[in-house]
Amino acid sequence: MKDSFTYAVLGLGGLGSAACYWLSRQAGGDVLGLEQFELGHGRGESHDHSRIIRKTYHTVPYVRFAQQAYAAWEAVEADSGEQLVLKTGELNFWPEKTTLDESAYNDSMAACGVAYDSLDPAELRRRFPQFQFDDTVHAVYQPDGGLVAAIKANEAHRRLARRNGATLVDNMPIDEIRQVNGGYEIAAGGRRFQAEKLVIAAGPWTNRLLAHFGLELPLQVTHEQVSYVASPHLEEFAPERFPVWIWMIHDNYYGFPVYGAAGVKIAKDRFHPTHPDTRGFEPDEKNERDVLRFLADHIPRAAGPLLYTKTCLLTHTPDGDFVLDRLPGHPNAVCVVGATHAFKFASVIGRTLAELLTDGETPADISAFRFDRNTLALPGVWNLPQG
Numbered sequence: 001m002k003d004s005f006t007y008a009v010l011g012l013g014g015l016g017s018a019a020c021y022w023l024s025r026q027a028g029g030d031v032l033g034l035e036q037f038e039l040g041h042g043r044g045e046s047h048d049h050s051r052i053i054r055k056t057y058h059t060v061p062y063v064r065f066a067q068q069a070y071a072a073w074e075a076v077e078a079d080s081g082e083q084l085v086l087k088t089g090e091l092n093f094w095p096e097k098t099t100l101d102e103s104a105y106n107d108s109m110a111a112c113g114v115a116y117d118s119l120d121p122a123e124l125r126r127r128f129p130q131f132q133f134d135d136t137v138h139a140v141y142q143p144d145g146g147l148v149a150a151i152k153a154n155e156a157h158r159r160l161a162r163r164n165g166a167t168l169v170d171n172m173p174i175d176e177i178r179q180v181n182g183g184y185e186i187a188a189g190g191r192r193f194q195a196e197k198l199v200i201a202a203g204p205w206t207n208r209l210l211a212h213f214g215l216e217l218p219l220q221v222t223h224e225q226v227s228y229v230a231s232p233h234l235e236e237f238a239p240e241r242f243p244v245w246i247w248m249i250h251d252n253y254y255g256f257p258v259y260g261a262a263g264v265k266i267a268k269d270r271f272h273p274t275h276p277d278t279r280g281f282e283p284d285e286k287n288e289r290d291v292l293r294f295l296a297d298h299i300p301r302a303a304g305p306l307l308y309t310k311t312c313l314l315t316h317t318p319d320g321d322f323v324l325d326r327l328p329g330h331p332n333a334v335c336v337v338g339a340t341h342a343f344k345f346a347s348v349i350g351r352t353l354a355e356l357l358t359d360g361e362t363p364a365d366i367s368a369f370r371f372d373r374n375t376l377a378l379p380g381v382w383n384l385p386q387g
């Protein structure tokens with residue numbers, strides 16, 4: 001294995017794997033990817049069968065970025081010959097008590113030409129009888145929403161990067177990054193590598209790598225979980241019959257059709273602060289009871305015995321927006337933080353990171369994702385519930 005490259009991607013979760021792929025389209029064998037665990041491990045943020053992809057966002061730049069994400073995924077699908085995005089349709093349920101701003105979502109979609117249907121309670125019951133809500137809940141249906149096949153997509157990005165000549169190495173924890181002769185020297189797993197340009201895509205471990213640049217972001221890492229439930233009526237919840245759905249409040253419930261396991265998938269945000277090195281892997285039983293109760297109350301034919309629960313991590317920024325930018329003082333080093341909702345964008349984020357390093361600019365509007373924005377300069381103002 002050679003030890004000198006033009007580009008090094010540090011961290012091979014969902015976003016780093018995508019960056020390797022898009023860099024390799026231009027730079028082939030000049031791309032190195034380093035991962036501290038085995039490729040495809042389940043200790044970070046990007047594991048499991050599915051993630052929601054949607055155009056329903058609360059600002060115009062996010063809706064436009066989502067539109068670009070669909071196009072980027074199509075390019076990867078064309079290159080890999082695999083279907084990675086399943087359009088199931090997406091239902092957003094708006095309860096009366098929500099603190100989220102529905103008009104911000106609808107206006108942003110309208111400004112970007114994204115079609116959607118507003119469903120009053122009666123229309124919701126008529127079109128989607130699987131769901132049972134009272135008259136205080138209405139919905140928005142957006143037909144392009146669906147799921148990204150997360151494990152498959154990560155594998156596709158890495159497989160295609162290797163096909164293009166990239167070197168991806170697992171079990172290589174990065175211990176040190178030093179600036180040397182205008183480039184970087186990376187000490188990892190007992191070896192030393194040189195690279196002219198860097199992508200930092202370390203998810204919950206971001207600040208550990210930023211420390212080598214004397215930088216720190218006010219990030220919060222939380223422990224989350226998703227549950228699979230063995231409905232006796234699985235066929236009614238197949239992707240062609242049952243949309244992805246989101247209960248639109250802050251600590252929300254959300255769910256998927258049957259995909260990847262023999263059960264419907266449901267989750268409720270936990271926002272339980274943790275540390276990526278000392279976290280446990282045990283599910284929270286109250287969260288499991290809550291999601292089973294939600295199914296029994298609102299999607300009763302999907303209710304059934306718990307198949308299993310899988311835990312994972314989330315990395316939060318104080319304002320909920322990504323970091324996707326050059327490091328201050330380092331024009332040849334870019335950093336991404338997914339801020340809890342980046343998987344759907346993985347491919348366009350990978351393309352954008354590659355553009356920043358290869359072309360020096362990107363057509364994507366990433367102005368809201370600057371490293372030096374005010375909300376990241378302040379000490380993190382965290383108000384996450386403990387528990």
Ligand SMILES: Cc1cc2nc3c(=O)[nH]c(=O)nc-3n(C[C@H](O)[C@H](O)[C@H](O)COP(=O)(O)OP(=O)(O)OC[C@H]3O[C@@H](n4cnc5c(N)ncnc54)[C@H](O)[C@@H]3O)c2cc1C
Binds near residue numbers: 012205339342344
């Ligand atoms: C339960 C759950 C549900 C979610 N649902 C959705 C959804 O529906 N839609 C959506 O769009 N997003 C969703 N997300 C968010 C999305 O999955 C994440 O934003 C995204 O996966 C982040 O990817 P990442 O590559 O930044 O992080 P990770 O996947 O954690 O990757 C970071 C990688 O860097 C490696 N690394 C770190 N430090 C080092 C080091 N020193 N040396 C070498 N390697 C290192 C890590 O081992 C890891 O593999 C969800 C997340 C969770 C947990």
